[in-house]
Amino acid sequence: MKVLVTVLPKPSVLDPQGAAAAEAIRHLGLTGVGRVRIGKVIELELPDSTPDAEIHRIAKDLLSNPVIEDYSISK
Amino acid sequence: MKFAVIRFPGSNCDQDCVLTLNNLPGASAEFVWHKDTSLAGFDAIVIPGGFSYGDYLRCGAIARFSPIMQTVKSFAASGGTVLGICNGFQILCESGLLPGALVRNKGLHFVCKHQTIRVESTNSRFTRAATNGQVLNIPIAHGEGCYFADDATLAALNANDQILVRYCDAQGQTTDTSNPNGSRENIAGICNETRNIFGLMPHPERACDPALGSTEGLMIFDSLLKC
Numbered sequence: 547m548k549v550l551v552t553v554l555p556k557p558s559v560l561d562p563q564g565a566a567a568a569e570a571i572r573h574l575g576l577t578g579v580g581r582v583r584i585g586k587v588i589e590l591e592l593p594d595s596t597p598d599a600e601i602h603r604i605a606k607d608l609l610s611n612p613v614i615e616d617y618s619i620s621k
Numbered sequence: 622m623k624f625a626v627i628r629f630p631g632s633n634c635d636q637d638c639v640l641t642l643n644n645l646p647g648a649s650a651e652f653v654w655h656k657d658t659s660l661a662g663f664d665a666i667v668i669p670g671g672f673s674y675g676d677y678l679r680c681g682a683i684a685r686f687s688p689i690m691q692t693v694k695s696f697a698a699s700g701g702t703v704l705g706i707c708n709g710f711q712i713l714c715e716s717g718l719l720p721g722a723l724v725r726n727k728g729l730h731f732v733c734k735h736q737t738i739r740v741e742s743t744n745s746r747f748t749r750a751a752t753n754g755q756v757l758n759i760p761i762a763h764g765e766g767c768y769f770a771d772d773a774t775l776a777a778l779n780a781n782d783q784i785l786v787r788y789c790d791a792q793g794q795t796t797d798t799s800n801p802n803g804s805r806e807n808i809a810g811i812c813n814e815t816r817n818i819f820g821l822m823p824h825p826e827r828a829c830d831p832a833l834g835s836t837e838g839l840m841i842f843d844s845l846l847k848c
Contacts, residue, residue: 555724559769560803562729608686611679611715613722614769 547594549601553610553617554585585615622846624650625663627693627709629684634670634706634826641826642667645839647846655687665702665845666693668709670762670824680723680765681711690716702746702845703818707763710810710820719813719820720778721770723763727803731764735835736801738809738823739789742782745812747819750844756793757786757837759823761801766822768804768811778811786810786821 555561561583568582588609592601601619610617626638635652642650650667653660660666674683684690690712697703697718705713713719726732737758740751751757770778778784787807790799795807802822810821825838 558771559724560727560767562725562727562803566729608682609678611682611722613714613720613771614724 547592547596547621549590549592549596550620551588551590551601551605551609551617552585552620553588553605553615554583556614556616557583559614622648622664623662624648624665624667625653625660626650626667626669627655627689628652628669629655629671629673629687629712631673631675632669632671632708634708634824637824638667638669638706638826641829642842644829645842645846648842653689655684655689658688658692660689660692660696660701663696665704666696668693668703668705668712669826670707670709673708673712676765679715680708681713681715684708684712685716694718697813697818700815700817704747704841704845705818705820706824706826707766707822710822711765713818713820718818719811720774721768721811723765723822724767724769725765726763726767726801731762732766732801733762734760734801736761736809736823737789737791737793737799738786739793739795740840741784741787744782745785745816745819745844747812747841747844748785750847751840754793755840756789756791757828757840758835759825759828759838760835761823763802763822766802766804768802768808768822770805775805778808779806781814783811783814783816784808785812785819786823
């Protein structure tokens, strides 16, 4: 199966890339843009039998850093 | 004092560290490959700067899983001296040996320049040769050096006197304009609670020879060698 892990900076962490992108969106002429956060998406190919706990372990211990990032998992 | 300088694929300040240490009276240094598992015979470990594993995923995130890091952890747990410089600091944070994390510089740019830092505490084996409040001119060179920790962690760092150096101006004032990367509370380097692990973004090994424009990084190595 394919699993997507989305990693985003925590709301409390400064995200200068997101702020720069928000500013650029304003330059596109779009007003009303709120906060923009930039993270990453990781696609994993895993055996169908992989338990959720293992996927969470990969996401928490390697793919994200819980000090600065949150993650979500979608299959 | 015999130093091990750990080499990861992508380390690029390893030679500077070994050269600097070997030039100091009373110190010697050897490279240790990241796939090795022994640190027998070494008195202190340096995790040097660079771009271990190409900074893939996050700076220091993959290096943390190198075989040598298990040995570094047990060395540190038994009170051994560990110094992480730049990428070495990032690796120590990713490994959980130091609290917090280093994220993209607030200004988004890679910053490479001489920077003044202020010694906040001389109560450590890394800073005992300094005077409190001493200002040191030491180069920085990083794109992800913005120190982040949550409020509770920051409070604990302050309460335990773990913040050893902060970015400051030439007069020693810690202002927003003297903060090169947006680090919380101008933090440039911290130690762990037991004060045997020190990580900092500035490069003291690049400030130990008059030819390089500053010898003020010697303070950290002199501290380590001062028994």
